[in-house]
Structure formats: structure tokens, C-alpha cells
Amino acid sequence: MILGWVRSADDALGWAELPFLRIGPQVFEQWHVEPGVVPCVGWLEGELCAYGQVWEDPVEREAEVTRVIVATDLRGRGVGRTFARLLASEAIRRGFGVVVARTTRPNRTAFACFRAAGFVRMDRADEVAMNLDQSDDYVWLQSAPAPDV
Numbered sequence: 001m002i003l004g005w006v007r008s009a010d011d012a013l014g015w016a017e018l019p020f021l022r023i024g025p026q027v028f029e030q031w032h033v034e035p036g037v038v039p040c041v042g043w044l045e046g047e048l049c050a051y052g053q054v055w056e057d058p059v060e061r062e063a064e065v066t067r068v069i070v071a072t073d074l075r076g077r078g079v080g081r082t083f084a085r086l087l088a089s090e091a092i093r094r095g096f097g098v099v100v101a102r103t104t105r106p107n108r109t110a111f112a113c114f115r116a117a118g119f120v121r122m123d124r125a126d127e128v129a130m131n132l133d134q135s136d137d138y139v140w141l142q143s144a145p146a147p148d149v
């Protein structure tokens with residue numbers, strides 16, 4: 001079902017950083033055995049509406065919200081924003097004080113989604129440091145505490 005939400009090359013790259021033709025059930029098999037990967041799903045009125053992951057990095061004492069995807073028909077209605085916020089809350093519940101997220105530079109929708117979920121963009125120096133051991137020049141954001149926390 002979730003795989004059916006990947007409708008375009010941009011979806012595939014934005015979600016999994018993979019070409020469209022390499023999206024298949026094996027992505028879950030590979031991801032879900034990786035240490036520190038916590039897969040999560042969102043439900044709306046009894047229907048699966050979103051999938052995403054929390055990556056736990058106990059060494060850096062940091063968690064990342066990633067691989068978020070929303071059911072195609074439900075996009076643009078606030079599901080991604082709410083789900084990303086819930087994933088950040090889950091990371092905090094698991095004991096992580098720092099929760100980050102990243103997007104590829106062209107993925108303006110994902111950036112808007114994380115911003116709407118309360119993440120703020122890191123300054124450029126931090127972003128450069130975060131990208132030192134990465135294969136791409138990602139845009140990085142950090143979850144800001146909710147006003148009522």
C-alpha cells in the first residue's frame with residue numbers, strides 16, 4: 001500500500017533517495033533491519049495515511065525524522081505536518097533531546113512540511129558540519145520545542 005504512494009521519480013527520490021524503478025518491498029526489508037531505525041505509520045479515520053521513520057543515534061544522542069511519505073490522495077491537507085510533529089514527539093519520548101531532519105535541496109515540499117511541523121533550519125555552518133560525512137549537500141533542520149513544552 002505504502003509503495004503505491006510513490007507515483008513519480010520525485011516521490012522516489014524525495015522519500016527513499018532511490019530511482020523510481022528501484023522502489024519495491026525490498027526497501028522495507030533493508031531499512032527495517034538497520035539498527036536504530038524505528039518505522040512508524042499514521043492512521044486517519046481507520047486508513048493508513050502516512051509512513052516515516054525515527055533514526056536513533058545514541059552515540060550522538062540525536063534522533064532524525066526521515067523517510068516521511070503521505071498517501072497521495074491526502075497530500076496538501078496537513079497530514080505530513082502533523083505526522084512529522086508526531087515523529088519528533090516520538091523521538092523525544094524515546095529520550096532524544098535533539099531531533100533533526102534533512103531534505104535534499106530540490107525537495108521544497110518536504111522542507112515546507114518540516115517547517116510547518118515546528119522544525120527550524122540550521123545555520124549554514126552547522127549544515128556544512130552535518131554534511132561533512134554525507135554524499136549530498138542536504139538542507140538540515142532541527143525540531144524546536146513546542147511553545148507549550
Ligand SMILES: CC(C)(COP(=O)(O)OP(=O)(O)OC[C@H]1O[C@@H](n2cnc3c(N)ncnc32)[C@H](O)[C@@H]1OP(=O)(O)O)[C@@H](O)C(=O)NCCC(=O)NCCS
Pocket residue numbers: 010011013014015066067068069070071074075076077078079080081082102103107108109110112113114116
Ligand atoms: C513531503 C510530504 C510528506 C508532505 O506531506 P503533506 O501532507 O502533503 O504536507 P502538508 O499538507 O502537511 O503541508 C505541509 C507544508 O508543506 C506545504 N506544501 C504542501 N504541499 C506542497 C507543495 N506541493 N509545494 C510546496 N509546498 C507544499 C504546505 O503549504 C504546508 O506549509 P504551510 O503550513 O506553511 O502552508 C508529501 O508531499 C510526500 O509524501 N512527498 C513525497 C515523499 C517525500 O518527498 N518525502 C520527504 C522525505 S524527507
